[in-house]
Every structure is written in structure tokens, then in C-alpha cells.
Amino acid sequence: xxxxxxxxxxxxxxxxxxxxxxxxxxxxxxxxxxxxxxxxxxxxxxxxxxxxxxxxxxxxxxxxxxxxxxxxxxxxxxxxxxxxxxxxxxxxxxxxxxxxxxxxxxxxxxxxxxxxxxxxxxxxxxxxxxxxxxxxxxxxxxxxxxxxxxxxxxxxxxxxxxxxxxxxxxxxxxxxxxxxxxxxxxxxxxxxxxxxxxxxxxxxxxxxxxxxxxxxxxxxxxxxxxxxxxxxxxxxxxxxxxxxxxxxxxxxxxxxxxxxxxxxxxxxxxxxxxxxxxxxxxxxxxxxxxxxxxxxxxxxxxxxxxxxxxxxxxxxxxxxxxxxxxxxxxxxxxxxxxxxxxxxxxxxxxxxxxxxxxxxxxxxxxxxxxxxxxxxxxxxxxxxxxxxxxxxxxxxxxxxxxxxxxxxx
Ligand code: HEM
Numbered sequence: 527x528x529x530x531x532x533x534x535x536x537x538x539x540x541x542x543x544x545x546x547x548x549x550x551x552x553x554x555x556x557x558x559x560x561x562x563x564x565x566x567x568x569x570x571x572x573x574x575x576x577x578x579x580x581x582x583x584x585x586x587x588x589x590x591x592x593x594x595x596x597x598x599x600x601x602x603x604x605x606x607x608x609x610x611x612x613x614x615x616x617x618x619x620x621x622x623x624x625x626x627x628x629x630x631x632x633x634x635x636x637x638x639x640x641x642x643x644x645x646x647x648x649x650x651x652x653x654x655x656x657x658x659x660x661x662x663x664x665x666x667x668x669x670x671x672x673x674x675x676x677x678x679x680x681x682x683x684x685x686x687x688x689x690x691x692x693x694x695x696x697x698x699x700x701x702x703x704x705x706x707x708x709x710x711x712x713x714x715x716x717x718x719x720x721x722x723x724x725x726x727x728x729x730x731x732x733x734x735x736x737x738x739x740x741x742x743x744x745x746x747x748x749x750x751x752x753x754x755x756x757x758x759x760x761x762x763x764x765x766x767x768x769x770x771x772x773x774x775x776x777x778x779x780x781x782x783x784x785x786x787x788x789x790x791x792x793x794x795x796x797x798x799x800x801x802x803x804x805x806x807x808x809x810x811x812x813x814x815x816x817x818x819x820x821x822x823x824x825x826x827x828x829x830x831x832x833x834x835x836x837x838x839x840x841x842x843x844x845x846x847x848x849x850x851x852x853x854x855x856x857x858x859x860x861x862x863x864x865x866x867x868x869x870x871x872x873x874x875x876x877x878x879x880x881x882x883x884x885x886x887x888x889x890x891x892x893x894x895x896x897x898x899x900x901x902x903x904x905x906x907x908x909x910x911x912x913x914x915x916x917x918x919x920x921x922x923x924x925x926x927x928x929x930x931x932x933x934x935x
Contacts, residue, residue: 542570542580542846543822551919552787553863554818558582558851566855567835570846574613578606578844579837580823582851584858584875586835591847591880595830598882600625605827606844608924611708611718618719622764623885631881637751638765638885641690641744647888650686654896657685662904671911671932675782678901679931683777683893690889691766692743693732698774701725705771706923729770730763744769769886776819777890779920779927781897784813786917786931787865788898789910797867799902803895809867810894814876816865818850819926824878849875850926908935 544555558580561568566583581587590596600607600616607613619625623634661678668677684702688695707713707721736749737759748762757765788795798809823846832839839845853874854862877884884890901908910917911932918929 539569539571539577542572542848546919546921550863551914551917552783552817552865554821554848554850554854558848559854562851562855565835565837567837567839572606572844572846573609574607576604576606576844578846579839581845581847582855583835584852584855587847587849587852587875588879589834590826590832590845591824591875591878591882593832593880594628595828595832596826596845597627597829598625598631598826599627600825602827602842604842604844606825606846608822608825609718611713611715614715615719615722618722620760620764622761622768624768624882627881634757634761634765635881635885637748637756638769641747641769642885642888644888647892650690650889651892651896653689654682654686654893655900658682658896658900659904662900665933666905666935671934674785674931674933675778675928676930678897679778679781679785680774682781682897683774683890686889686893687770687773690744691769692736692741692745693729693766693770697728700728701770702774705775708771725767725771726763729767730759733759733762733766772884773886773889775927776925777893779819779925780813780817780890780894782928782931783817783819783926784894784898785901785908785933786910786928787813787817788902789908790914791865794865794867795902798898801867805867806895806899807891808869808871809898810891811874812865812867812869812871813894813898815853815859815862815871815874817926818853818876820876820878820924821848821850821926822924823848824882849878905933905935908933910934 540557544557547553547556561580562582566586567579567581569577570580571577581590621630623631623638626634661681665672665677684698685695688698704721704725708718732745733749736746737753740746740749745766748765751757752759752762788798826845826847828839828841828843828845830841853876856862877887911934920927920929
């Protein structure tokens with residue numbers, strides 16, 4: 527029996543977040559498996575010494591994510607913040623889709639989901655394909671090895687979300703740098719706050735401009751809602767900022783890490799290569815499950831007492847839903863450690879579950895389906911240019927991925 531289980535029985539709880547196992551860069555931290563086998567709803571200790579619940583089971587996560595007694599209200603005492611900076615700056619963040627429940631949440635969410643209609647995403651597909659092709663042309667014309675992150679994985683989602691929102695793409699370096707800093711676990715609260723404030727002010731100015739000079743883009747839609755008094759300008763800026771941050775680094779990590787996983791599993795890559803649209807669609811779902819890039823735990827707080835998995839969660843207890851571990855729960859996915867593009871993985875929680883499920887998931891799916899297909903079609907003899915041990919993984923970021931991925935062909 528592992529040490530972690532013994533510690534839990536002795537009431538010294540494990541620390542969260544946990545380290546990943548260097549032997550398999552794709553596996554969630556083994557400590558989450560150990561905890562799940564002990565009890566899928568268990569106490570952990572976090573950075574401020576508090577002891578929220580960590581939920582690691584697939585069924586338990588779905589039950590809690592869909593339970594109205596569980597809240598995202600980060601202002602409530604006992605909320606298990608990601609880090610000191612997020613806790614210190616909680617008063618600065620306006621109400622948004624990310625931190626509101628019930629009717630308030632539906633109010634924000636309705637305005638945002640209108641931007642992501644099936645039709646709008648379908649119309650974006652040719653633009654995503656064209657942009658992908660241009661970026662790959664540049665890779666092929668450039669020196670070898672090339673860094674897949676800098677040349678394709680980061681710019682593609684960044685260009686797409688900037689285009690959709692109506693944010694000038696030339697500000698992407700500013701947003702990229704500050705969005706990383708605003709949630710960096712190791713940055714000081716002041717650094718977190720400065721980065722957030724810089725991005726917020728930029729976005730607010732843009733919203734104010736679009737209130738008087740609207741264009742055909744999503745930020746202009748938000749500016750119109752502000753003009754009509756449905757929300758204020760700060761809330762419109764926060765919605766735009768939320769989308770920009772949520773919408774590029776997540777997809778970027780999936781593109782680079784997914785490419786690496788496929789190259790490391792040539793039998794699976796050949797399934798993708800010879801497959802039709804349905805095969806590619808299923809492959810993206812399996813990669814979403816397998817890679818577990820959202821690995822730092824979605825933060826919640828209990829509004830009422832809840833009984834689950836033999837545990838009693840008290841009203842006011844912090845709750846952390848660790849999505850990557852539940853996507854390796856063998857009760858939901860047999861042999862979870864096997865990347866199997868033919869399995870039915872559509873019930874994964876890579877995009878969350880319940881009322882806060884990802885708003886941009888159809889856009890992310892479109893990007894991933896197009897990119898994975900195009901990379902292996904256009905660069906048929908692509909390979910990783912360094913030994914796997916030399917690849918630096920983003921274990922210290924809110925979303926898991928690689929800092930760079932040298933490729934050659
Ligand atoms: C592969 C890429 C992506 C992944 C893995 C991902 C993952 C997630 C997850 C797990 C959640 C749920 C958070 C929670 O319950 O606490 C979420 C929510 C959200 N995502 Fe994504 N996302 C991706 C792409 C995008 C894109 C492209 C956009 C927008 C352009 C976006 C916008 C949002 C928004 C606005 C929410 C908040 C929804 C709410 O609270 O009601 N995401 N995402």
C-alpha cells in the first residue's frame with residue numbers, strides 16, 4: 527500500500543497540486559490515482575494551509591459539478607484559491623461568467639454563448655484552415671528544427687480568438703506575457719495584479735472604442751450590451767478578457783502536447799492519418815481525455831452540507847475538482863493509460879461539466895481537428911528533433927503543456 531494512503535488514514539493529508547511522474551509525461555500525478563483508490567472525495571492541503579476536498583472520481587466530479595449546492599463564488603470565505611495572488615486580488619475581479627452562479631451566471635453566459643453559435647464556428651472553419659496552412663507554409667520554408675509551439679500551436683488559436691473578438695493580433699505578445707503572469711503560481715500577488723490590471727485596462731479601452739465605433743466582432747457585441755445597459759463596460763471588458771485568456775493557451779497546449787502524444791504512439795497516428803472526419807473527431811475527444819491539460823483543479827465552495835462517497839462536505843468547505851485525474855478513472859475509461867483513438871471518450875470532462883462547461887469547446891474542437899489533420903498531411907515525415915527527456919513540460923502552469931517542441935522533417 528502506498529505512503530499517500532497511509533498518510534490519509536493518519537489524518538496527515540497530502541499536498542495539492544501534486545507532482546507528475548517523470549516516467550510518463552502524459553499521466554496525471556500518480557498521487558491523484560492513489561487518493562481516488564482510497565476515496566474519490568478526500569481532503570488535501572493547499573498553499574495557504576487550508577484543507578479543501580479534492581475530488582478525483584469521474585462520477586463524483588460530474589455529480590458535484592452539476593450540483594447547485596456547489597458554487598464558484600470566489601469571494602466567499604473558505605474559497606480554495608489557486609494561489610496567493612488570486613486570493614489577494616479577488617476584490618479587483620468584476621463579476622463574470624467564471625465567478626457567478628445561478629441567474630447571474632446565466633445572464634453573462636447567454637451573452638457569451640451567442641458568440642459561439644454552431645453557425646459562427648462553422649463559418650470560421652475556412653479561416654482556421656487557411657491560417658493553419660499559412661503557418662505550416664512558413665514552417666516548411668524556414669530552418670530546421672522548428673519550434674512547433676512558437677510557429678503554430680500558440681499563434682493559431684491566438685489569431686483565431688483575436689479575429690473573433692476584434693482584438694488587434696499585434697497585441698498578442700502583450701496578452702500572452704501578461705496572461706501567464708496574472709495566474710503564475712510563483713509570481714508575487716503584486717505581479718499577478720499588475721499583469722491583470724494591464725490587460726484589463728487595455729480591454730476596457732477597446733470596449734469603449736467599440737461602443738462608439740462598432741464592428742462585426744464579438745467585442746462589439748459585448749460593447750452593445752454595455753451600451754444598452756445589460757452590463758457595464760467593465761463587465762464587457764472582463765468577458766472579452768476571459769475569452770481571450772481561456773481561448774488561446776488551452777488550445778495551444780492541446781495542439782503541441784497532442785502532436786507529441788501522436789508521434790510517441792505511431793500505431794494511433796496511423797489511425798488518425800487514414801481516418802475520415804468521424805475518426806478525427808473521435809481522436810480529438812480521446813486526446814482531450816488522455817492529455818488532461820486542465821490539471822490544477824477547478825475551484826468551488828459548498829453552499830450547503832453535501833453527502834457524497836461516504837464523506838460529509840460541510841457548507842463553507844472548499845472543493846477542488848481535478849479534471850485530469852477523473853479522465854484516467856478506470857471506472858469511466860477502461861485501461862485509461864492507453865491512448866486509444868478508437869475508444870468512445872465523449873463523456874470526458876476535459877471541457878468541464880455542468881453549468882460552467884466550456885463555452886469555446888466547439889471552436890477548440892474545430893481548431894484541433896483541422897490542426898492535427900493538417901500537420902500530418904502537410905509534414906508527412908515530421909518527427910521530434912530532441913530526445914523526450916529534453917522536452918520541458920509546463921507542470922507549473924494552470925494548463926499543462928510543453929514550453930517548446932522542436933520538430934524536424
Ligand atoms: C482545448 C481548449 C480548451 C479547453 C481544454 C478548455 C477547458 C475548459 C474547462 C475545463 C472549463 C470549465 C471550467 C470550470 O468548470 O471551472 C472551461 C470553461 C470556459 N471556457 Fe474553455 N477550454 C478550451 C478552449 C476555450 C476557448 C477556445 C474559449 C473561448 C474562446 C473558451 C472559453 C471558456 C469560457 C468563457 C469558460 C467559462 C464558462 C462558464 O464559466 O460558464 N475555452 N474551459
